[in-house]
Amino acid sequence: MEMEDSKKKKEKMCTKEEVVVEMGGLNEDVMLEVFDRIPIKQLTQMKCLSKGWCSLISHYRRSKPRSNISTLVCQYKVRYSAKNSQVIFYDVKEQVGQEGEIVLETLENHSLSFSIDNETFQLLGSSNGLVLYKIYNFEDHTFIPYVSNPILNQWVSLPPICEDERFICIGLAVDAGEPQHHFKVVWYPTNTVNKYSKHVCCEIYCSDTGTWREKRARLFNSFVALPLLVPEYDPPISFFYRKGMMHWVVTNIMVVYHFEDNFFKTISLPLYLGRLWESEGYLHYVGQYQTGFAIFKYLEDVIFDTEDNEETHSRKWQSKHYIEFCTFGYVQFCDFNEDLQELLLIREGTIISYSLETKKWKKVLACKLISKNKSTSDIVLGVFAFSFMQLSGINLPSGGQCKLMKPNSESGVILEGLDS
Template sequence: MADGRLNPADKLTEDLLVEILSRVPYKSLCRFKCVSKRWRGIISHPDHRKALPQYHLHDLAGFLYSSDVDKAGWFGRPVSAHNFTGVSVGTRPPVRPSLPFLPDCEQFHLLDSCNGLLLCRRFQAFGSEAFDYVVCNPATEKWVALPGFFTKMQTARLGFDPAVSSHFHVFRFVEDGYVKGVEIYSSKTGAWSHNECRSWIFPTSIVHESKSVFFNGLLHLLAVESVVVAVDVEGTTWKVIPTPRPGPGVDVGFIDLSQGRLYLARCDPHREYKLSIWVLEDYDSEEDYNEEDYGDERFGSQVWVLKHSVRCLNLFGVKDVQVRDQYHIVALHPQQNTIFLVYEHDKVLMSYEMDSGKVQFITDLGPDSVEPYLPYVTLYSKELADWN
């Protein structure tokens, strides 16, 4: 202090200070970095990331999505407008969804969101076949362009966990009928690596509109073979998680992470279009599966537990709503038993609370809104690598 007196907070041990700071909101934690060099060093130290709040995981701010506008750009390519809608009435957008801070960006496509970061496919000009990938933080308006230009559209997803590391990874799957490998960009190395597909039991095709789930250091997606497939950030671990085998006509489903566990949702048209929600209880099971097991009705049924089911009649007031055609799930709440859906017939965002059975209209998305509808949490941290 200026008068030479000791600041009482300086008497706190590092362990005690971390324990206290772990209980404050993230925004306050950011301000506390200005208290002293010691506090800033403690808050910023990698060893304390798991103990201290890194972002508001429980605060789902809303959804980012695009809309096709009537006019067309160069070479007839339609122009997209980008939007944000909050999950609460009257929510002010915490970010500028048009991402105006991205330079030299005539048009971009939203591809994925993960813990506050966005992955975009950026075209330099309308009608151009060449594009690159950009990862950005809309809250801080920091961004990084990944090296290389591409012309072939492949499934690309983002992996990022600020509680574990300040670095992110982008997964670009190499597909020719089925997955042959994956190219992984690491913000730590600043380069792409190519890895051949290993140990996915049988030739596998990714559901291209599948939501990705990044946890336990692996990126998870749904495959058309009705299994969950995963690969780690090094491209060395390839995991298959069997799911309860769907009946004829049952949709492959939807996966998401909620309350620290992997969830699966499916709609069964043969049971009054019942929507079933499953939770994976024993993720770390070491049981081995092979291609022959997949024909067995018991394949994977022991690892998933049915958490909830509801008829579409209770959701929409009609019996024959099909998940592929007229509605789809866009997210599970990170910390609550709540599902968010887009009802395609009216293009509205809705929520369904599993505990109470309450259905709530959130907002009209507009008739021109298109997938993907990306759940977004606000990440204020600027301590990420390689940002512009």
């Protein structure tokens, strides 16, 4: 046993010496400072250079937190009997644990958490640092979209939408390369995208005008479109925005809207009800099998071809990873942290991360109870986790028909303490 340990130590020293030689004789401390300047994704890819590089980089990743992207968790609890929603935000970041290992630490962000006397609050998704929510208005049977900047705790109330909220697809678009306070929100009725449709009527809200504008767009590939009626979903239909296009995941179909060219397009997905994100400049998708889940890469950088057939699109989905987890049950996929190469997902109120780098699972957060009375039967619990860039100093606009206010401000409710 001692001989084996001695042999391993000797091999480790040899591999580190090889790296030192390759780095021109720099000592380990200097090399770690060099690693600080290399993006996590590229640093992880350098592991394949040699055993020495792999050992040194792995040691660095286990001992030092690194990310310029934060993970934010929003947990909302609805009590129908009290007509009340409680909304709690958590910050999730890498921290150094007691034994020097990197751990995921979850801290409640009290400045963002609030209560509202409305039981219909729902988080819909995020785009490049801004978050989209909705609240139903019982007085005029409309629902009000909200956009917020979690970093600055700013909220914008958009003009209400006069449509059945259960049967629409809605998404938030923020271009990372442009001033972040300009955003768009687009929605369309789900039952208008079907195999008989040639056009789709949608509405687009622009933050610079502060109003909704109706547009009629051409629909391509309607032969792979959805049935006439799309059921209500819980969680809601997910969206993802990239490179001037909005993407929705509806059953086993991806619905795409191109803002500049004003057209809709439908593309079949490899699996049902998964999640989209961007990595390495390409669109990625994760979906669940009975024995685990798989990650796919869409081989084209953009989706400009309007007349592609179904067989062409099927060939463009390339399987990248398969993670076997037979006892997992149903999961809700949340987001992907590009820097940390971690997939965030939820099962039974617990947020879990899976690292593509280490192939390990981590428990991130278990939800709090809404009340000390555990027998309460009219509670709906929603949890979302999403990653975003730190957008400090970005102010949301409040021109046109939108209002700069938090949801609770309209109802006159004072922020309450949250039950633990």
